[in-house]
Amino acid sequence: STLFPYTTLFRSPYRREAETSLREVIGSLRAQFGPDNPGAANAESQLGVAIYVQGRVADAEVVFGSVLARDRRLTPDHPDVATSLTWHGAALRDLGRLDEAEREHREAVERRVTAFGPEHPSVGSAKHQLGLTRAARGDHAEADALLAAAIAVQKAALGERHPRVANATSARAASLASMGRTADAQPLFEAALDVQRELLPGGHPDLTDTLSGLGSLHCGRGDREAGRLLLDEARRELEAHSPADRRRLSKLEQAQALCR
Numbered sequence: 001s002t003l004f005p006y007t008t009l010f011r012s013p014y015r016r017e018a019e020t021s022l023r024e025v026i027g028s029l030r031a032q033f034g035p036d037n038p039g040a041a042n043a044e045s046q047l048g049v050a051i052y053v054q055g056r057v058a059d060a061e062v063v064f065g066s067v068l069a070r071d072r073r074l075t076p077d078h079p080d081v082a083t084s085l086t087w088h089g090a091a092l093r094d095l096g097r098l099d100e101a102e103r104e105h106r107e108a109v110e111r112r113v114t115a116f117g118p119e120h121p122s123v124g125s126a127k128h129q130l131g132l133t134r135a136a137r138g139d140h141a142e143a144d145a146l147l148a149a150a151i152a153v154q155k156a157a158l159g160e161r162h163p164r165v166a167n168a169t170s171a172r173a174a175s176l177a178s179m180g181r182t183a184d185a186q187p188l189f190e191a192a193l194d195v196q197r198e199l200l201p202g203g204h205p206d207l208t209d210t211l212s213g214l215g216s217l218h219c220g221r222g223d224r225e226a227g228r229l230l231l232d233e234a235r236r237e238l239e240a241h242s243p244a245d246r247r248r249l250s251k252l253e254q255a256q257a258l259c260r
Contacts, residue, residue, distance in 0.1 A: 019054075022047040041070060048087060053205070055245025061091035082111040082122070086129050093133050094247060102137070105130040121164070124153035128168045131175070140175045147172035163206065166195035170210040177217050189214040203241020205248065208234045212252050219259035227259045 022043050029040035045067050052060035068084040075081065089104035109126040116122060131146030150168045158165060173188035189210060196207040215230030235252050238245060 018050040019047065022050060036070070036074060041067070045084070052087070052091060055242050055247065057091050057094040057247065061088065061095060064088035064091050079111065079115040082108040082115070082126065085111070086126055089133065090129055093136055098133060098137050101133045102130070105133050119153055119156065121154050121157040124150040124157070124168070125164065128171065132171055135175045135178065140179045143175040144172060144179070147175060161195050163196065163199050166192040167206045170206065170213060174213045177213065182217055182221055186214070186217055189217060203237045205242065205245070208237050208248065212255055215259070216255045219255070224259055231256050231259060
């Protein structure tokens, strides 16, 4: 269930076209070669991502759950099971099913360490997702440790100016801000935003999350003008590119209300 590059699906309207095309491909391959055809399996993984990046998390969770069940049944020892666990766990977390999400993300970390060793960038990605899940549970100290480890591994493998490094850096900044360490969080948000503005397409959730996080931080520190500018930018991007992502839009609306 290897997934094609995540960022390509954020180029509107490609993500909506991708969903339609992928559904057609899956139907055709399964009709010709059966339900477990490898090409159809890969396309279903990609379909889950295409739905997820539109903000339709409940629909994506169903697809990712199907992919994970198939991977466990057909290729239980393959490293791709960890990929399926990571995506399904992310959808579960977004739906508030945190116990399930944490179990899957811990298993993904263990599988990737076993398969690739502790310094592989995919281990960093898995620790990043586990860190986000721990942050969602309110354990920002463990989240910070996991995210710091993810950044170190990914930076060593991918370089400093890489979207994955920037995303993990932004996530760590958000966790630090939640612990009240805003002076430590601000430069991390700013470093992540610099990379994301250069490398990510408009409307990418990683970019809008950083804009929202830094904007909220400025508002909390009393610089409401700077905060409002960033929050307004994040909302424009979300409304233009991800109008179905009600979870992010609702969170952003709350942040804007607090910054008035």
